[in-house]
Amino acid sequence: MHVKSATFIKSAVRPDQYPAAEHPEIAFAGRSNVGKSSLINTLVNRRHLVKTSSTPGRTQLLNFFDINAEAVFVDLPGYGYAKVPARIKSTWGPMVEKFLSTRRTLRGVVLIIDIRRRPKNEESNLINWLLEAAIPVILVLTKADKLSKNRRINQMKAISGDLGIPADNLILFSAKTRQGLADVWAAIDHLLKPE
Numbered sequence: 001m002h003v004k005s006a007t008f009i010k011s012a013v014r015p016d017q018y019p020a021a022e023h024p025e026i027a028f029a030g031r032s033n034v035g036k037s038s039l040i041n042t043l044v045n046r047r048h049l050v051k052t053s054s055t056p057g058r059t060q061l062l063n064f065f066d067i068n069a070e071a072v073f074v075d076l077p078g079y080g081y082a083k084v085p086a087r088i089k090s091t092w093g094p095m096v097e098k099f100l101s102t103r104r105t106l107r108g109v110v111l112i113i114d115i116r117r118r119p120k121n122e123e124s125n126l127i128n129w130l131l132e133a134a135i136p137v138i139l140v141l142t143k144a145d146k147l148s149k150n151r152r153i154n155q156m157k158a159i160s161g162d163l164g165i166p167a168d169n170l171i172l173f174s175a176k177t178r179q180g181l182a183d184v185w186a187a188i189d190h191l192l193k194p195e
Contacts, residue, residue: 001189004068006044011061013095019064021105024192025072029096029126030112032078035142038175039112040065040073043184050075062099071192074099074106079122101133108136108191110184115141115155115172119162127163138187139165145174 009019030036037050044067063075076096100106109130113119130137141159144152152172160167171187173180 001068001071001185001192003044005066006046006049006068007066008049009064009066009072011063013061015098015102018062018099018103019072021103023066023070023072023105024107025074025103025105026107026188026191027074027076027100027109028112029076029109030078030142031114031117031120031122034078034112034114034117035175036075036078036112039110039140039142039173039184040075042175042178042181043188044073062095072105097129100130100135106135108138108188110138110140110188112140112142113159114143115152115159116143116146119159124163127165136191138171138184138191139163139169140171140173140180140184142173142175144172144179145176 010017012018028036028040040050041047044065049065050063060077062077065073065075067073076099079093079096100109111123111126111130113123127137127139141156147155156167156170156172160170171180171183173184
């Protein structure tokens with residue numbers, strides 16, 4: 001997709017706050033601080049569409065973004081470590097699960113993993129849940145520029161082993177070098193095609 005326009009629509013917590021379900025949607029999920037905001041900003045070629053932060057757990061709402069008035073990106077709250085009150089953290093799971101399980105325009109989820117970290121139970125559980133719900137998942141390993149070529153290859157093997165997924169199904173990405181940008185877009189475009 002050639003991005004001509006990308007604009008923030010609104011933030012939401014509950015279904016009655018979601019924007020109208022008019023266009024196909026792609027959700028972006030990942031542990032806090034994996035580079036989710038940087039990935040979205042790079043995809044839409046905007047520096048500050050999604051606010052980035054060095055503090056994990058900044059995204060605490062579902063944030064909707066209109067892309068070309070033909071698709072919507074949904075930035076989901078990061079999971080895992082985050083300096084937020086426990087009562088807020090406890091609402092994230094149900095909020096995200098409600099969105100993923102009820103949104104009829106959702107076409108798939110981009111699951112983001114920092115290539116320098118091994119996936120944990122949260123990633124495996126989310127992948128399994130998405131597969132059971134018949135929601136396609138695109139797996140993106142961010143911050144690829146932080147490792148040497150050999151370390152990248154070794155980490156890809158380790159991560160694919162941990163998740164029980166072929167390494168070919170993992171997309172290497174770097175917001176800094178734009179490595180993998182075309183591959184991520186190709187995977188998203190495939191899901192956005194009319195059914």
